[in-house]
Amino acid sequence: MTNMKAVVLTLLMVAMGAWTGAARADHFTGACAFELNAVEAAIRSATFTGQNATTDQSNLLAKLEAANAKVAEGKFSDAVDKLDDISDKATALAGAAKPKLADATAINTAVASAIACVGRL
Numbered sequence: 001m002t003n004m005k006a007v008v009l010t011l012l013m014v015a016m017g018a019w020t021g022a023a024r025a026d027h028f029t030g031a032c033a034f035e036l037n038a039v040e041a042a043i044r045s046a047t048f049t050g051q052n053a054t055t056d057q058s059n060l061l062a063k064l065e066a067a068n069a070k071v072a073e074g075k076f077s078d079a080v081d082k083l084d085d086i087s088d089k090a091t092a093l094a095g096a097a098k099p100k101l102a103d104a105t106a107i108n109t110a111v112a113s114a115i116a117c118v119g120r121l
Contacts, residue, residue, distance in 0.1 A: 030071070035113045035116075036114055039111055042107045043057060046090075047101070048102075049099065050100045056089075063085050064086060067079045067114075071118060076121050080118055080119065087107065090111075
């Protein structure tokens with residue numbers, strides 16, 4: 001029975017790997033897509049720690065989706081606010097007494113580029 005559990009677990013991990021690989025594809029399109037995809041890549045490659053690591057990463061990705069939605073709606077100021085929220089949260093996670101993010105530099109750099117792009121729209 002233990003071997004069966006191992007096989008099922010392995011198959012589940014392979015399936016999840018295939019799904020997350022698809023989710024990592026450059027899925028943002030339209031205005032500032034390159035920059036928004038770079039923010040996503042930075043968030044996905046960041047090292048989150050602690051018991052809420054997955055939630056912290058998911059929350060930043062949700063903020064990015066919200067920023068993309070604002071760009072699509074032509075609400076560029078709101079998009080910049082959402083992007084600022086990502087940077088602020090990443091900085092807070094990295095600077096906490098018990099850091100929840102190993103380093104916010106890559107995320108903040110990508111966000112700055114995205115804000116510059118959105119600001120030109």
